[in-house]
Amino acid sequence: MPEFRQDPVTSRWVIIASERGRRPTDFETPPPRSENAFCPLCPGNEHTTPPEILRVKTDDGGWDLRVIPNKFPVLGVEGDLDRMGDGMYDRMNGLGAHEVIIESPEHNTPLGYLSVERISRLIQAYHERYVDLKRDFRFRYVLIFKNQGEAAGASLEHPHSQLIALPVVPKRVHEELVGARRHFEYKERCIFCDILRQEMKEGTRVVLENEEFVVVSPYAARFPFETWILPKKHQSSFETLDAAQSHALARILKNLLQRLDRVLGNPPFNYMLHTTPLQEGPNEYYHWHMEVIPKLTKVAGFEWGSGFYINPTPPEEATRFLREARVDREF
Amino acid sequence: MPEFRQDPVTSRWVIIASERGRRPTDFETPPPRSENAFCPLCPGNEHTTPPEILRVKTDDGGWDLRVIPNKFPVLGVEGDLDRMGDGMYDRMNGLGAHEVIIESPEHNTPLGYLSVERISRLIQAYHERYVDLKRDFRFRYVLIFKNQGEAAGASLEHPHSQLIALPVVPKRVHEELVGARRHFEYKERCIFCDILRQEMKEGTRVVLENEEFVVVSPYAARFPFETWILPKKHQSSFETLDAAQSHALARILKNLLQRLDRVLGNPPFNYMLHTTPLQEGPNEYYHWHMEVIPKLTKVAGFEWGSGFYINPTPPEEATRFLREARVDREF
Numbered sequence: 001m002p003e004f005r006q007d008p009v010t011s012r013w014v015i016i017a018s019e020r021g022r023r024p025t026d027f028e029t030p031p032p033r034s035e036n037a038f039c040p041l042c043p044g045n046e047h048t049t050p051p052e053i054l055r056v057k058t059d060d061g062g063w064d065l066r067v068i069p070n071k072f073p074v075l076g077v078e079g080d081l082d083r084m085g086d087g088m089y090d091r092m093n094g095l096g097a098h099e100v101i102i103e104s105p106e107h108n109t110p111l112g113y114l115s116v117e118r119i120s121r122l123i124q125a126y127h128e129r130y131v132d133l134k135r136d137f138r139f140r141y142v143l144i145f146k147n148q149g150e151a152a153g154a155s156l157e158h159p160h161s162q163l164i165a166l167p168v169v170p171k172r173v174h175e176e177l178v179g180a181r182r183h184f185e186y187k188e189r190c191i192f193c194d195i196l197r198q199e200m201k202e203g204t205r206v207v208l209e210n211e212e213f214v215v216v217s218p219y220a221a222r223f224p225f226e227t228w229i230l231p232k233k234h235q236s237s238f239e240t241l242d243a244a245q246s247h248a249l250a251r252i253l254k255n256l257l258q259r260l261d262r263v264l265g266n267p268p269f270n271y272m273l274h275t276t277p278l279q280e281g282p283n284e285y286y287h288w289h290m291e292v293i294p295k296l297t298k299v300a301g302f303e304w305g306s307g308f309y310i311n312p313t314p315p316e317e318a319t320r321f322l323r324e325a326r327v328d329r330e331f
Numbered sequence: 332m333p334e335f336r337q338d339p340v341t342s343r344w345v346i347i348a349s350e351r352g353r354r355p356t357d358f359e360t361p362p363p364r365s366e367n368a369f370c371p372l373c374p375g376n377e378h379t380t381p382p383e384i385l386r387v388k389t390d391d392g393g394w395d396l397r398v399i400p401n402k403f404p405v406l407g408v409e410g411d412l413d414r415m416g417d418g419m420y421d422r423m424n425g426l427g428a429h430e431v432i433i434e435s436p437e438h439n440t441p442l443g444y445l446s447v448e449r450i451s452r453l454i455q456a457y458h459e460r461y462v463d464l465k466r467d468f469r470f471r472y473v474l475i476f477k478n479q480g481e482a483a484g485a486s487l488e489h490p491h492s493q494l495i496a497l498p499v500v501p502k503r504v505h506e507e508l509v510g511a512r513r514h515f516e517y518k519e520r521c522i523f524c525d526i527l528r529q530e531m532k533e534g535t536r537v538v539l540e541n542e543e544f545v546v547v548s549p550y551a552a553r554f555p556f557e558t559w560i561l562p563k564k565h566q567s568s569f570e571t572l573d574a575a576q577s578h579a580l581a582r583i584l585k586n587l588l589q590r591l592d593r594v595l596g597n598p599p600f601n602y603m604l605h606t607t608p609l610q611e612g613p614n615e616y617y618h619w620h621m622e623v624i625p626k627l628t629k630v631a632g633f634e635w636g637s638g639f640y641i642n643p644t645p646p647e648e649a650t651r652f653l654r655e656a657r658v659d660r661e662f
Contacts, residue, residue, distance in 0.1 A: 007551040009510040009522055010503075014551040015641045022555060022643035024594045024652055027627040074641050087529045089550050143637055153628075164639075172341075172638030179340040191340055198418045219420050220336040220345040222635070224353060263355045272636045291636050296358040297484075304553070304635075305603045305622050306474055307503030308495075310346045310405050312353040321355055 002075055002094030004168065005086075013168045015094060017074045040071075041158035043105045053099060054128065056121055064118060065125055066102040070162065073098035081138055081167050095138060097165040101125055107158050110148065110266070112257025114159075119250035122161070126273070127241050129163055134239065134278045139165040141173065141277050144238075149268025152295045169277050176274060177286055184285035192287030193234050195219075204316045207323060208255055212248035215256050217315035217322070224297065224313035225264065225322070227256065229290040236286045238275040253290075255327060260294060262325040267294040333406055333425030335499065344499045346425060348405045371402075372489035374436045384430060385459065387452055395449060396456055397433045401493065404429035412469055412498050426469060428496040432456055438489050441479065441597070443588025445490075450581035453492070457604070458572055460494055465570065465609045470496040472504065472608050475569075480599025483626045500608050507605060508617055515616035523618030524565050526550075535647045538654060539586055543579035546587050548646035548653070555628065555644035556595065556653070558587065560621040567617045569606040584621075586658060591625060593656040598625040 002017045040048045043062060054067035069077075075096030082093045103122050104114055111119065126144050133142050146161040147153040154160075169177070183191035199206055199216045207227055208215040217227050229252060231245065241249075260267060275288035303309050333348045371379045374393060385398035400408075406427030413424045434453050435445055442450065457475050464473050477492040478484040485491075500508070514522035530536055530547045538558055539546040548558050560583060562576065572580075591598060606619035634640050 005551040007549070008514070008526065010506045011510060012551065012553075012638070012640075014553055015639075016551075016645050017641055017643050018645045018648075023648075024556075024596075026643075027555065027595065027598075086550075087533070088525055089529075143639065145637070166639075170637040170639035172636065175341045175638070179342060183339070194419055195339065198420075202418070218338070219417075220338040220343065221347075222343075222345055224358065225355075264358065265355075267358075270636060293636055305503065305601060305624055306476070306501040307343065307506070308346075308474065308497075308501035309343070310348055312348050312357075314347050314349045317349075317354075 004092040004094060006090040008089060010171075012171050015074050017094070039107055039156070039158050041100075041102045041156060041160060042107050054125060056125065062105065064104060065121055067125060067129060068100050068102070070098040070100050075164065075166075092167065095167055097133060097136075097139070097163075099129060099163050101129070101161040101163065103159040103161060109159065110257070110261075111146070111159050112254055112261055114254070116247070116250045116254060119254055120247045123241070123246040123249055123253075124243075126161070126163070127238065127246065130238060133163075133165045136165070137279065138167055139278055141166045141169045143170060143272065145270060145272035147268075147270050149266075149295070152268035152270050154268075173274050173277075177276070180285045180287070188284075190234050190285055190287050192230060192289065196230060196232065205319050207259075207319050208252055210248050210252050212245050213252045215252060217319045219315065221311055221315040221318070222303075222309040223293050224311060225260065225267075225294045225318045226311075226315070227292045227318075227322075229253065229256070229292065230287060231289070234284070235288060236276045236283045238273055238288045240282065256292065256322075258327045259322045259325040260292075262327065263321045264294055264296065267296060269294045335423040335425060337421040339420060341502075343502045346405050348425070370438055370487070370489050372431075372433045372487060372491060373438050385456060387456065393436065395435060396452055398456060398460060399431050399433070401429040401431050406495065406497075423498065426498055428464060428467075428470075428494075430460065430494050432460070432492040432494065434490040434492060440490065441588070441592075442477070442490050443585055443592055445585070447578070447581045447585055450585055451578045454572070454577040454580055454584075455574075457492070457494070458569065458577065461569060464494075464496045467496070468610065469498055470609055472497045472500045474501060474603065476601060476603035478599075478601050480597075480626070483599035483601050485599075504605050504608075508607070511616045511618070519615075521565050521616055521618050523561060523620065527561060527563065536650050538590075538650050539583055541579050541583050543576050544583045546583060548650045550646065552642055552646040552649070553634075553640040554624050555642060556591065556598075556625045556649045557642075557646070558623045558649075558653075560584065560587070560623065561618060562620070565615070566619060567607045567614045569604055569619045571613065587623065587653075589658045590653045590656040591623075593658065594652045595625055595627065598627060600625045 004013050005016055006013050050069040052066050052068045055063050056065040058064055075094045075098055077097045081095050084091050130142050133139055142163055142165045144163045180191050205217045213229055215227050215229050271290050271292040273290050276286045335344050336347055337344050381400040383397050383399045386394050387396040389395055406425045406429050408428045412426050415422050435449055461473050473494055473496045475494045511522050536548045544560055546558050546560050602621055602623040604621050607617045
């Protein structure tokens with residue numbers, strides 16, 4: 001059984017996925033994928049995946065998007081949450097959901113090159129799964145994310161996103177909540193709204209903007225070409241996203257991904273959604289957003305171990321490169 | 332000029348190393364190193380490095396170890412620390428020291444295969460530089476670390492460690508200090524001493540032990556085969572390390588690195604030293620240690636962005652593999 005364990009010093013929860021039981025030799029680099037390798041996410045192979053949770057159908061009986069349980073989930077969805085002591089330590093059984101969102105039937109079209117309508121439907125699928133999993137009171141957070149490219153941790157080439165529903169709030173999100181609450185107590189303003197105001201005024205770190213969203217390269221970016229996509233109006237949770245917003249988010253995300261591709265040549269990347277925890281309701285201090293992080297540098301372990309980041313590309317320069325990139329058209 | 336910038340939400344400081352000014356094309360994968368490439372750290376090429384800070388001489392006029400300033404430092408050592416506002420943001424000039432410790436003249440001998448005496452001298456060199464930099468009251472932390480292997484961020488093959496003296500405490504260390512202080516307020520005991528007691532009693536996560544140090548695979552390990560080396564007796568700062576300890580640390584480190592090599596086949600890895608900040612004096616609540624992290628998995632960006640770790644190898648299994656590995660002899 002997978003389990004959650006808490007580090008007693010930092011209070012950080014970690015999933016120990018003993019089911020996966022990776023032995024030393026399992027870490028050897030896998031051989032490069034062959035062009036014609038079997039893809040379980042392609043049309044025609046639906047029977048090889050676990051039964052689907054959601055399907056967006058096409059008129060001809062096919063599908064545009066599918067959501068399925070992860071075949072090798074890091075958490076199991078059955079049972080109640082059991083918190084246990086283990087001497088001085090704390091652990092919980094590995095309760096959670098782990099789903100795969102197949103973004104389109106097309107194996108060779110990366111997300112940034114799907115139509116705006118398809119990307120918008122993908123965002124709506126994120127939202128639909130989010131709202132559905134919220135009904136399960138065992139969960140406190142739904143982490144929606146995408147790994148693109150092997151170096152960013154993608155184990156399948158076919159474009160897909162993932163979500164993990166958790167009985168705990170991830171540490172980075174918790175830190176943001178604490179910082180945002182502190183700012184609100186002091187100023188009675190949302191810190192992200194303050195950031196947006198300053199960025200819009202200054203302009204040097206604003207990569208893109210449309211009627212609903214802004215893409216900024218954050219002032220203290222940890223990684224080269226790191227960007228955040230923030231809703232313009234104050235909105236604490238992804239839950240309240242509406243149809244107009246999901247269309248606007250699709251347009252700005254497509255635009256950003258194409259620019260990253262132009263500037264960095266199809267970089268591996270991760271994005272993830274940060275939002276108010278599930279059972280907390282709307283608030284005035286937090287502001288949901290997406291963080292988009294190209295995987296360009298290799299100094300991982302050092303930065304993991306110290307929490308100390310060295311970014312060789314100032315966000316103002318990253319912004320300039322991304323703004324000057326030519327995309328076929330604005331979306 | 333490089334500068335420190337603080338994320339207003341999480342209070343995390345980041346170095347924006349604009350000196351390095353990495354443009355998009357600078358992130359392309361470098362060609363593999365050729366066998367006979369020029370190595371600035373090898374004997375005979377001393378004139379190509381900045382003037383040395385420390386040299387451990389041999390009887391024949393050569394050297395066993397050198398410390399030099401990093402030729403491409405991420406921080407500059409001149410001037411006073413200036414804290415500045417930048418609208419709602421905070422920044423500081425990039426004041427700090429960045430040094431390279433060349434571990435031995437031998438290009439092809441990894442650290443784990445140097446003699447105990449040499450490793451002990453290396454640890455003493457860390458200590459000597461630590462104590463020297465402590466005298467500079469502009470600095471609050473000296474981060475001592477090693478990247479081995481390209482995937483772990485090493486840009487030179489020749490075995491070397493690095494240190495960065497900082498006017499701020501790295502976030503991960505700060506988190507540990509906060510957690511350790513909380514535990515101490517509650518129990519009046521050092522949390523790391525408590526961890527050691529429980530681990531020694533249970534045994535399933537104790538990889539190695541000698542008269543001065545213990546190697547454990549931590550209960551909530553973030554990474555497969557992550558281990559921590561802790562002094563057995565309570566000691567809040569690396570500063571008070573004595574000669575017997577540095578010899579004992581050399582022996583256990585050599586033993587651990589050889590076991591990692593046997594089990595994982597020369598894995599890229601990072602280690603870093605966590606200790607009480609420079610100007611704080613000894614205390615009862617914190618316990619310095621080394622964290623050793625092999626770089627085996629690729630799910631970096633996701634874990635960076637969420638602070639949420641999935642470890643596919645339970646620490647008890649990692650411990651068993653490391654304990655069962657055959658090394659030539661115990662050191």
